[in-house]
Amino acid sequence: MWIKGGTILDPVSGMTQVGDIHIKEGIIAGIYPGGKKGKAGDVIDAKGLWVLPGLIDMHVHLRDPGYEYKEDIISGCMAAAAGGVTTVACMPNTYPVNDNPSVTKYIVEKAARHTAVRVLPVGALTKELKGTDIAEMGLMKEAGIVAVSDDGKSVENTSLMRRAIEYAATFGLPVISHCQDRYLGEGGVMNEGDLSSRLGLGGIPAASEDIIVSRDVLIAGYTKLPIHITHVSTRTSLDIIRKAKDAGISVTCDVTPHHLLLTEERVRGYDTNAKMYPPLRTEEDRLALIGGLKDGTIDCIATDHAPHVKDEKDLDFDLAPFGIIGLQTLLPGIMEVHKESGIEFIELLKRVTANPARILGIDGGMLCPGARADITLFDPGARWIFTEECVLSKSKNSPFFGRKFQGRVVRTIAGGRSIYQA
Amino acid sequence: MNWPHKDLIAIQDLKPEEIGHILDMASSFKEISKRDIKKVPTLRGKTVVLLFYEASTRTRLSFEIAAKRLSADTTALSASGSSFSKGETIMDAAYNVMAMSPDCIVIRYPYAGIPKKMADLLPCSVINAGDGYNEHPTQALLDMYSMKERFGTLKGLNVAIVGDIMHSRVARSNVYGLKKMGASISLVAPKTLLPPRVETWGAQVLTEFDPVIPHADVIMMLRVQKERLHDRFFPDEREYSFFYGLSKRRVDMMKKDAVIMHPGPMNRGVEITCDAAESARSIILDQVENGVAIRMTLLYLSMGGTSNVD
Numbered sequence: 001m002w003i004k005g006g007t008i009l010d011p012v013s014g015m016t017q018v019g020d021i022h023i024k025e026g027i028i029a030g031i032y033p034g035g036k037k038g039k040a041g042d043v044i045d046a047k048g049l050w051v052l053p054g055l056i057d058m059h060v061h062l063r064d065p066g067y068e069y070k071e072d073i074i075s076g077c078m079a080a081a082a083g084g085v086t087t088v089a090c091m092p093n094t095y096p097v098n099d100n101p102s103v104t105k106y107i108v109e110k111a112a113r114h115t116a117v118r119v120l121p122v123g124a125l126t127k128e129l130k131g132t133d134i135a136e137m138g139l140m141k142e143a144g145i146v147a148v149s150d151d152g153k154s155v156e157n158t159s160l161m162r163r164a165i166e167y168a169a170t171f172g173l174p175v176i177s178h179c180q181d182r183y184l185g186e187g188g189v190m191n192e193g194d195l196s197s198r199l200g201l202g203g204i205p206a207a208s209e210d211i212i213v214s215r216d217v218l219i220a221g222y223t224k225l226p227i228h229i230t231h232v233s234t235r236t237s238l239d240i241i242r243k244a245k246d247a248g249i250s251v252t253c254d255v256t257p258h259h260l261l262l263t264e265e266r267v268r269g270y271d272t273n274a275k276m277y278p279p280l281r282t283e284e285d286r287l288a289l290i291g292g293l294k295d296g297t298i299d300c301i302a303t304d305h306a307p308h309v310k311d312e313k314d315l316d317f318d319l320a321p322f323g324i325i326g327l328q329t330l331l332p333g334i335m336e337v338h339k340e341s342g343i344e345f346i347e348l349l350k351r352v353t354a355n356p357a358r359i360l361g362i363d364g365g366m367l368c369p370g371a372r373a374d375i376t377l378f379d380p381g382a383r384w385i386f387t388e389e390c391v392l393s394k395s396k397n398s399p400f401f402g403r404k405f406q407g408r409v410v411r412t413i414a415g416g417r418s419i420y421q422a
Numbered sequence: 423m424n425w426p427h428k429d430l431i432a433i434q435d436l437k438p439e440e441i442g443h444i445l446d447m448a449s450s451f452k453e454i455s456k457r458d459i460k461k462v463p464t465l466r467g468k469t470v471v472l473l474f475y476e477a478s479t480r481t482r483l484s485f486e487i488a489a490k491r492l493s494a495d496t497t498a499l500s501a502s503g504s505s506f507s508k509g510e511t512i513m514d515a516a517y518n519v520m521a522m523s524p525d526c527i528v529i530r531y532p533y534a535g536i537p538k539k540m541a542d543l544l545p546c547s548v549i550n551a552g553d554g555y556n557e558h559p560t561q562a563l564l565d566m567y568s569m570k571e572r573f574g575t576l577k578g579l580n581v582a583i584v585g586d587i588m589h590s591r592v593a594r595s596n597v598y599g600l601k602k603m604g605a606s607i608s609l610v611a612p613k614t615l616l617p618p619r620v621e622t623w624g625a626q627v628l629t630e631f632d633p634v635i636p637h638a639d640v641i642m643m644l645r646v647q648k649e650r651l652h653d654r655f656f657p658d659e660r661e662y663s664f665f666y667g668l669s670k671r672r673v674d675m676m677k678k679d680a681v682i683m684h685p686g687p688m689n690r691g692v693e694i695t696c697d698a699a700e701s702a703r704s705i706i707l708d709q710v711e712n713g714v715a716i717r718m719t720l721l722y723l724s725m726g727g728t729s730n731v732d
Contacts, residue, residue, distance in 0.1 A: 194619035197588075197618050197619055197620060197623075198594070199534055199535070200534035200535075200554045200555040200556030200557065200591060201534050201556075203618055205618075269538070270534065270535030270538060270539060314511070315511060315512075316531075316535065316536055317533065317534065317535045318534070318554065319533065
């Protein structure tokens with residue numbers, strides 16, 4: 001298969017050039033800047049399009065097993081493909097929890113049977129996500145997990161958190177930490193501040209995140225082991241991570257597109273599609289996050305794709321579950337950040353390709369001969385409106401409905417096979 | 423004045439002249455309750471459904487009496503006797519009620535935002551009778567009416583609101599309304615019961631009660647909910663009432679013509695002592711009386727009334 005005439009963007013080499021890509025047996029066989037005469041086999045005309053490595057989303061909830069009415073591996077991967085995402089790391093808060101090799105195997109095998117999207121399970125850090133006993137990380141690694149996390153909560157017991165980090169490192173597994181002090185934000189449903197007071201909604205103070213980020217960073221520093229902080233949402237958390245990095249602590253972090261594009265103002269009107277954890281914060285926080293992308297403090301952008309069906313979301317703001325879907329708005333969202341902030345697109349691209357690959361210790365996220373042929377074709381000029389009808393997930397919970405985006409995924413190739421076409 | 427609102431959801435949505443209009447109209451409605459035959463045909467043939475998903479004595483009764491005095495038909499539904507206890511969502515309940523063609527739904531609900539959602543989605547009028555700790559607009563209107571009745575104007579009035587500001591929709595609606603009408607407001611509470619960033623509300627915020635007393639024209643005490651004690655917002659009732667309760671000693675410090683208000687229900691001995699509640703300064707029962715007139719006014723305005731009442 002040939003992809004001809006597109007602008008090839010490779011975040012690893014920094015290449016931004018029109019050229020042709022030759023794919024053979026699921027692998028990139030050759031890249032020809034300026035193009036290559038003659039063609040053999042399938043040819044995809046990519047004129048006017050950007051040719052990107054398939055995206056890697058390191059924070060996704062596929063809800064399978066257990067909550068297949070919200071999403072399953074098949075529907076989630078269709079949404080991923082439509083978003084140009086060819087690799088997803090899926091979180092363990094399924095039912096049963098992915099805290100043992102049987103569940104891991106189920107996920108890996110179902111994905112292998114039904115989708116060309118690479119599904120990489122994240123195992124639980126503690127059994128049943130209860131924060132009391134360390135999960136079978138070693139056996140789960142054998143079965144295919146790429147990281148461990150108790151996403152959805154923090155491990156409260158600091159001693160256990162330290163042991164979990166040390167034990168995970170024994171097997172070379174990255175630890176992904178969701179940072180939330182359980183008590184400080186208890187009963188909260190949005191960012192705590194002027195607006196929560198005015199709307200009469202319970203607040204989640206920024207400090208409830210900052211406190212656990214500092215704790216986890218300190219543990220990482222003390223044990224000299226790596227930690228990855230997921231969905232950073234506050235200015236202070238970012239400052240803590242920046243200082244830790246400067247001090248040589250092995251800490252990395254990611255941010256969601258919605259925290260880069262929206263603020264707590266979106267909660268006015270009590271739209272439950274603006275309810276997620278961590279909550280949308282202030283404009284000051286949002287700008288700080290963009291600053292963190294600029295100066296490299298933020299390593300990755302990940303969606304925290306969290307499907308919930310309409311009748312769950314269509315409740316009172318206080319009672320509706322936290323979370324929104326995000327796979328299909330990831331790349332257009334990044335485009336918007338690029339236009340607003342002036343950060344080079346290829347720099348942002350790195351945060352959804354090469355960087356998550358490095359942190360998870362997996363291949364992919366680059367375009368070079370010998371690399372896996374996971375490729376996304378993106379029309380950077382296309383203007384479109386994201387609506388419920390666009391959604392391929394089983395759940396349609398997004399705060400971006402009605403938003404005008406620029407840039408659209410037109411084709412996704414995984415393992416050398418075309419798996420999505422607009 | 424041509425009344426532009428289908429619904430009454432929040433004091434924040436009202437202009438000062440609209441609040442003035444409601445308060446003016448309420449006087450003529452108040453007179454109806456003093457008649458021998460307390461009923462006018464104004465809303466004959468209209469159906470008012472009272473959906474009360476949270477305990478209420480005064481507000482519910484007040485709305486019901488108000489509607490009946492205007493000849494509307496009323497039906498009341500509470501959470502325990504409805505399908506809510508079977509797990510029906512509030513919006514499903516609302517659509518079902520709507521299918522029976524009411525002209526107005528009065529809703530009290532334990533969480534913020536639902537009355538607004540109903541108002542946006544339903545064709546009938548929706549009146550917020552209190553949602554979570556967001557707003558309680560009719561309470562603020564009857565409070566403002568009671569103050570205006572006593573002092574002639576709200577402009578320049580010093581109003582102290584004391585107690586659990588954080589969890590109080592009454593405080594919020596009163597702050598929004600009184601500010602629009604030119605009153606000065608002091609909020610008094612321990613820091614644990616002050617809402618985050620309360621300093622942006624445009625009120626004076628104090629943690630000490632005594633200093634505001636000699637200047638206040640109105641002291642409005644808020645109920646302390648027992649469950650706050652379990653949530654450790656303050657150590658115990660004894661300490662709370664010592665620092666934030668309206669006692670005889672504090673009543674004696676008040677200005678000569680200053681008044682005491684309380685939205686009810688009172689916890690005697692906690693935020694207010696019996697002496698204070700029953701003192702000549704208390705206009706707590708006037709508030710209840712005026713509540714009927716305010717709610718008659720709002721039912722009338724919401725259901726399309728524009729002309730003056732006779």
